[in-house]
Amino acid sequence: MNIVEIENLNAGYGTGQVLFDVSLEIEEGEVVSLLGRNGAGKSTMMRCVAGAKPPHIQSGTVRVNGEDITDLATHKRTSKGIGYVPEERRVWPGLTISENIRMAINNTSDPMSLDEVLSYFPRLQELEDKAARNLSGGEQQMLAIGRALASNPDVMLMDEPSEGLAPYIVRDVEQVIRQLNEEEGLTIFLVEQNVVMAMDVSDRHYFLDQGEIVDEMTPGKLQENPEIRQRYLSV
Known part of the structure; x- marks a missing residue:
């Protein structure tokens, strides 16, 4: 069963087009990565x-769990099963770890509990009363993942989760991704x-080049x- 279906998507900023007739599918339980050079249109x-917002979708369709969400407001997509870890984390700096997660819990109809979320992040458990602004980059990334997880999503969107992190922290992020996928089926x-x-x-990769899907393959084939x-x- 496809949990995400994107069909003939065209999108951009202002009058400039970035994505050109992009189509892809993600099955339930998969980890699928979108790869490409900087500026290819991945984010x-x-x-x-x-x-x-932005960008602006000019045409095409985005479906999650079979439902067309192309024109759905951002804040309503959480209730449709989407969890989002944005680029550069964007946690609320003045709130503590637990307050950041509770904000997500309080805005979701069927959330995880705070204890459930923190069970995936032992380091955050130790620091749950610490303000997000005082966390390391790796801790903020874990918090961003935890905040998205709190909504109990069907699909988690992660935009550059390893960006700016030390190699040993990247391994921790990898471990969390594996755990969520293998144990929770996320x-x-x-x-x-x-x-x-x-x-x-990942189970599969899509390759984006100058705004177009140009290939699809498994990690072994890559x-x-x-x-x-x-x-x-470029590697």
Whole structure:
């Protein structure tokens, strides 16, 4: 069963078009990554699914759990099963860890409990009364994931979760992604520049180049195709 379906999506900013007839599908329980060079349109794609503004969807359809959400307001998409971890985390800096998570809980009809969320993040459990502004980058990233998880989503959208993190923290993020997918069966749609991490956690990859989907393959096939990595990923 497809939990996310994107069909012939065209989107951009103002009069400029960034995405061109993008179509993709994500099955329930999959981890799917969207790969490409900087400027390919990956974050624009993620924001279109999350409903974050901008960009502007010019045409095409976004469906989650079979329901057309293309024109649905951003704040209403959580109730349709979408959890969103935005680029640069965007936690509420003046609130504590527990307050950040409770904000998400209080705005969701069927949330996880605070204890359930924190059970995935032992470090955050130790610091739950600490203001988000005083956390490390890795701790803020875990908080951003936890805040999205609190809504008990069907699909988690993650935009560059390893960006700016030390390698040992990236391993922690990997572990959380694996745990959520393997133990909870959570479907995850991932935009990631760290190709090694993406290959480690994903079932499939889509490749975006100049706003168009140009290929799709498994991590094993990507590993066997250095010319693809060079052409679309510069690695």
